[in-house]
Amino acid sequence: MAAIGDDPTREGLLDTPDRVARMYENLFSGMGIKTEDAIDTVFEAESQDPVIVRGLVFYSVCEHHLLPFFGEARVGYVPGGKIAGISKLARALEVAAHRPQVQERLTADVANAIFNVLQPEGVVVELEAEHLCMAMRGVKKPGTKVLTLATRGEFKNYQSGREGLLSLMHSN
Ligand SMILES: [Zn+2]
Numbered sequence: 001m002a003a004i005g006d007d008p009t010r011e012g013l014l015d016t017p018d019r020v021a022r023m024y025e026n027l028f029s030g031m032g033i034k035t036e037d038a039i040d041t042v043f044e045a046e047s048q049d050p051v052i053v054r055g056l057v058f059y060s061v062c063e064h065h066l067l068p069f070f071g072e073a074r075v076g077y078v079p080g081g082k083i084a085g086i087s088k089l090a091r092a093l094e095v096a097a098h099r100p101q102v103q104e105r106l107t108a109d110v111a112n113a114i115f116n117v118l119q120p121e122g123v124v125v126e127l128e129a130e131h132l133c134m135a136m137r138g139v140k141k142p143g144t145k146v147l148t149l150a151t152r153g154e155f156k157n158y159q160s161g162r163e164g165l166l167s168l169m170h171s172n
Pocket of ligand 1: 062063064065066067131133134
């Protein structure tokens with residue numbers, strides 16, 4: 001605050017360092033937690049019918065500017081003997097998003113965690129997000145959406161394959 005010419009001792013700013021510290025504690029509460037550990041409810045399942053979760057809203061913070069990026073996630077996987085409690089997939093995304101992130105790594109983190117814990121035929125994680133560091137500063141392009149996709153697995157025993165799963169993830 002002093003560096004930008006404001007007065008850190010004026011009333012409105014007095015508690016700001018403390019507020020920001022507590023806010024960061026919350027925003028970065030995923031530090032020290034393995035994304036895999038968030039998927040702690042796993043069931044045996046014989047079926048290889050795909051599981052798709054859409055409309056998962058997430059908020060994360062870009063590690064380059066410490067500004068938010070946020071949007072929607074879609075997760076689809078074809079079980080290979082195990083399924084996860086649905087809320088645990090959302091929890092994995094939450095844990096990984098609550099760290100200083102780049103969208104590409106966040107997408108890969110969630111895909112890797114699902115792949116490692118469930119050992120599915122295959123998994124696709126898709127994130128579509130707006131970055132405030134692109135909207136508020138720099139190139140100033142509000143409304144731009146960044147789409148990232150991470151695929152793990154070979155989909156060997158799933159006839160429709162990765163493309164079939166992706167089309168389900170986007171069907172109406
Ligand atoms: Zn950024």
